[in-house]
Structure formats: structure tokens, C-alpha cells
Amino acid sequence: MDIFDYDNVLLLPRKCRVNSRSECDTSVEFGGRRFVLPVVPANMKTVIDEPIAEYLAANGYFYVMHRFDLDSVAFAKRMRERGLFVSISSGVKDADRAVIDRLAAEGVGADYITIDIAHGHAESVRRMIAYIKEHLPQTFVIAGNVGTPEAVIDLENWGADATKVGIGPGKVCITRLKTGFGTGGWQLSALKWCARVATKPIIADGGIRHHGDIAKSVRFGAAMVMIGSLFAGHEESPGATVEVDGKLYKEYYGSASDFNKGEYKHVEGKRILEPIKGKLADTLREMREDLQSSISYAGGRVLADLRKVNYVILGGENAGEHLLM
């Protein structure tokens, strides 16, 4: 198996088939809706809050609300009142089952529920998928996080409608240092490995540092790409604003950090500062333009055309050209 990551793979161009990059369509169908981009901000407290969720849903983007210190049912009701789709996160504990009960009993429902725990290849996730499917059968269930084909196969067989791949590649992740496990450092080839067996969509989660990494994720099998750090440093980002030497930053911390948990127990995340780079809408526009360019370099017109390109691995023992034959 080739081992590589975003920073040592480059995609190879094919003859251009458009006269303008504006002809390239970045939209993607996911869970019965079409979204402008195959990109979703991470369901983390310093990345998304209710105003951002509302902005994304109202403007054609996918979102997943976080699940920390939040009444997910009240959030879901407010989104419904605004005529917007509901996409929330869930853990696997009794309190999470109580949320599902209330969503069902109060007729609010949810369009998407992301079961999001550190080690998603677990019986607790199997039970939670079954519970959601029993009580909210119309809901599209995303389950994770995982990092192996075996896990993707199990989650799909347990009823997940999509899986989320990425154990420890995140910018504020310290899982690989604390536990010795994960896909950090080889997330892109882990994605490729998982995508080979997947029969349902995969969300590639973590490790995106540049807009071009979105095209690479799609090339290696992602239907959707979850991104934290690139979204944490906006004027609207929910993290606290911090000034250092006259420069403004937003705090960005891991969901498994002591900052999120409120205690130092099973900590697998840290806190960093992201320079404030402007408005969210400008980043989304630039991401779309860059992805349109990526599609044009692929000789394509639609997102799926990215899957057709060859690639090279730079440096290391896996270096070389990889052709689709």
C-alpha cells in the first residue's frame, strides 16, 4: 500500500474542456440535498455556532452543528422555524438517546445526525445507529470517526448512511502523540484505503491545510470534506478573540481538549491561535473558485471528474507516477 498525505501528492492535469472556470460545477449531492461545495466546517465549538449554521444552511452549504453545552432539540426547533434543514451531532450516551427521543416525540426530527466519537468503530456506535434508525427512520446518519476499511464496512453494515474517516490528522489533535494510533501523517492514503471498500459516501475529516487539499480528498474518494482550522480564524468564528503583539487571533481548541471538556481527563486535543483572516463568506467564495480551477485542471466540468486524474507521489520510498489504468 502506498503511504502518502496531502503535502506529498500532486494531481496531474488533463486537457482543458472549458472556456472559463465559471463553467465548472463544484456542487455535490449529499443525503438527498445538493450543496454548493463538498465542504463542511468541523462540528467543533470554536468553528461553528448557531448564526454560522444558519448562514450555511440558508446559502446552500452543508453544516453539522456541534453537540457541546447545547440543547440540540431547541437548536433544531429554531432551524425548523426558519425553514432550514436540521443537521446535529450526537454522542452515544443515555443523554444522547434522550435527545433522539425528544426530537421524535416533539415532531422536530432531524435531517442529518452525525454520531461523532473518538473511536467510532465501536458497539456503542452500532447501538446508536440502530436507535436513531428506529426512532427517526428518515434521518441521514453519518457515523465516525474511523480510519480503517474494516470500520467503514462495519459502520455501513450497521446502517450508517455515510462514514467519517480521520483519527488524529487534525491541527489541534494530539491523539497520535497520546495513544500511538491514528491516520495523522497519512490521512490521504487512509482515505484512499477506506474508499476502496465504501459503498456509501465518506466524509474525509481533518488535515486540510490548503484549498487544493479539497480536490485531493475528492480524488481519493471523499464525498464531503470536514475542515476545522481553515474555518476557525474568521471574524464571525465563535472562538474567543485574542490579541498578541497587536495582531488579532481566534482561539481554536480540540473537542477532546481540556478547554472543551472542562477537565483534564482523556485529553486528546490542544488549543492554538488562528490568525483572523477576514470573513467566512470570502473564504467560501475563494474555496469555490479554487475548486473550480481544480476541476478545470482535471479536464472536467463537474466535481466527479476530479476522480479521473492521475497523480504523483513526491519524495520518499513511494515516490512515482500513479496512472489510472
Ligand SMILES: NC(=O)C1=CN([C@@H]2O[C@H](COP(=O)(O)OP(=O)(O)OC[C@H]3O[C@@H](n4cnc5c(N)ncnc54)[C@H](OP(=O)(O)O)[C@@H]3O)[C@@H](O)[C@H]2O)C=CC1
Ligand atoms: N477525529 C479524532 O481523531 C478525534 C476526535 N475527537 C472528538 O472529540 C469529541 C469527544 O470525543 P469522545 O470523547 O469520544 O466523546 P464523548 O465524550 O461523547 O464520549 C463518547 C463515548 O465513547 C467512549 N470513548 C471515547 N473514546 C473511547 C475509546 N478510545 N475507547 C473506548 N471508548 C471510548 C467514552 O467513554 P470514556 O470517556 O469513559 O472512555 C464515551 O462513553 C468528539 O467530537 C470527537 O469527534 C476526539 C478524539 C479524536
Ligand SMILES: Nc1nc2c(ncn2[C@@H]2O[C@H](COP(=O)(O)O)[C@@H](O)[C@H]2O)c(=O)[nH]1
Ligand atoms: N484527535 C482529536 N481530533 C479532534 C479534536 N477535536 C477535533 N478533532 C478533529 O479534527 C478535525 C478538524 O481538523 P483540522 O485539521 O481541519 O483542524 C475535526 O473535524 C475532528 O475530527 C481533538 O480534541 N482531538
